[in-house]
Amino acid sequence: MANLVCRAHVLENGFGVENLHLRERAVPELDPYSIRIAIKAVSLNFRDYLMVSGQYNPKQKLPLIPLSDGAGEVIAVGSSVTRFQVGDRVMPTFSQSWIGKRPKSDDLRKSTLGGPLDGTARTIMQVPEWAAVAIPDHLSYAEAATLPCAALTAWSALVVMNQVKPGDVVVVLGTGGVSIFALQFAKMLGCTVIATSSSHDKLKKAAELGADYLINYREKPEWAKEVRKITHMQGADHIIEVGGAGTLEQSIRAVRMDGVISLIGILAGSSKEINLLPILMQNVRVQGILVGGREAFEDMCRAIAAHKLKPAIDRFFDFAELPEAIQYLKSGSHFGKIVLNVS
Ligand SMILES: NC(=O)c1ccc[n+]([C@@H]2O[C@H](COP(=O)([O-])OP(=O)(O)OC[C@H]3O[C@@H](n4cnc5c(N)ncnc54)[C@H](OP(=O)(O)O)[C@@H]3O)[C@@H](O)[C@H]2O)c1
Known part of the structure; x- marks a missing residue:
């Protein structure tokens, strides 16, 4: 496993979609409390456009793997993991450290995917077991990939706060x-x-x-x-x-x-x-409102499952087409969500 590599979109040498490059990245050893996910789909948020163009945080350190939202299959678990097993379908959480109702400032400043932390625009990623949520059974990977930021933000606005x-x-x-x-x-x-x-x-x-x-x-x-x-x-x-x-x-x-x-x-x-x-x-x-924590995400997924709610996906792109997908998002032509198939 030491030589496992994944493909990742990497923003390097400056901001702007022209500085996004598909690279091979080594996948590190799995620590005892983390899970390894084969990402199957990712989705875009307006924040991703702001991040890639340098408007969200001009001081964001590069290189950066962008995007906060994705969904995939667990392909390995650390020796102490209890929340998930190989084969489970999961979504990494937007803020990797925000679990309960009230966030700490580090949850919002230091632990969010797609900036400052490397995000979901890669074929394999590893997250701590507490920083992922199970996908509702009736949703495809593409549909699930739309939930971590946009859906949770709407849920927090209407239900949590x-x-x-x-x-x-x-x-x-x-x-x-x-x-x-x-x-x-x-x-x-x-x-x-x-x-x-x-x-x-x-x-x-x-x-x-x-x-x-x-x-x-x-x-x-x-x-x-x-x-x-x-x-x-x-x-x-x-x-x-x-x-x-x-x-x-x-x-x-x-x-x-x-x-x-x-x-x-x-x-x-x-x-x-x-x-x-x-x-x-x-x-x-x-x-x-700033997105939400993991427990709110889990509550939202229960409601989505109970009501068999299906996210509205406007258009699919291939994984390699991230720059084109971001331009399409920026144009504002979409209705609902834009998804990239990864597998
Ligand atoms: N605080 C948070 O936690 C959080 C989380 C997610 C997103 N956000 C922010 O929320 C905003 C929406 O994000 P998103 O990902 O949903 O964006 P999005 O999918 O890119 O939404 C774009 C749509 O917003 C509508 N819009 C643009 N200007 C408008 C205006 N002046 N009045 C009314 N509607 C307008 C347009 O709809 P029509 O084409 O139908 O006119 C446009 O197609 C962004 O600013 C994003 O950064 C914040």
Whole structure:
């Protein structure tokens, strides 16, 4: 086993997709508490584009194997491993050290895959046994590869940090990975969902997944007014805010008295002058969300299994096509998730 090698996408000599190269990498000896996984599929998050382009952390040390999300089969276990056995189907966790509800700062700064730690864009990887979760039986490797970051973020926003109830009105912004999982979970939990998108075609697909009301935010840039109309001027209970500075003002106008804005992303910018008065005058809670820990991931998988929920995959690429897949993600043409087959 000493000479085992894998293939890995390595970001080296600078940021940018042009600096991604497929390399052979030696697979180290397995320590007693780790498992070796043959990765079968990986998926992309907007964070991966930011990381590879140097916008997420310009001080990220290179070389780096990118991507946080993947799924595969356990092909070897360390001598002291008890959680998994050879043949199990698993997903490595986004934060390798965050287990319970509350993260420590190192869980978020030092232990996340695809930066600062080497990620899933490789054919074989090894993780500590506590840093992986079993795949729900009804999901393929490709479907499972979409869960560790995007799905868990949506789950944390709706269930862990804020307990949405049946009948709550949830607004999801756009039709990317996080928002489509939020749509699916909100429907699973009995909520009314208002979906927004820049595209009529994507709104049709959101309706097929159960979205109750549809707003084209290109045609209606003041989409908060539409949310107010739909909710009889009350506003929505919960907003899945992935736009950030560019959309927060509308989210503040769209949320109800005592409602929640889950602040997740910065697709439309990270800083802008914003009037904070309505937040306090309306008792609004703005809750930052950062993915989630392993126990929340396991709870989410139980719910996904019980409801036989299937992730929405927009398009598949071959493993070698990572640069093309990242460009496609950046174009924003996708609905839901983008997956690369690895085996
Ligand atoms: N905090 C966390 O833990 C966490 C975890 C995951 C992701 N994120 C962040 O959350 C954001 C979404 O991530 P993702 O992976 O889901 O991204 P993604 O799949 O790349 O989402 C892209 C989609 O977002 C929509 N969008 C873009 N600009 C928008 C705007 N101004 N208003 C409304 N929708 C807009 C577009 O949907 P349409 O084409 O339908 O208009 C676009 O197709 C990113 O900023 C990411 O970094 C944060």
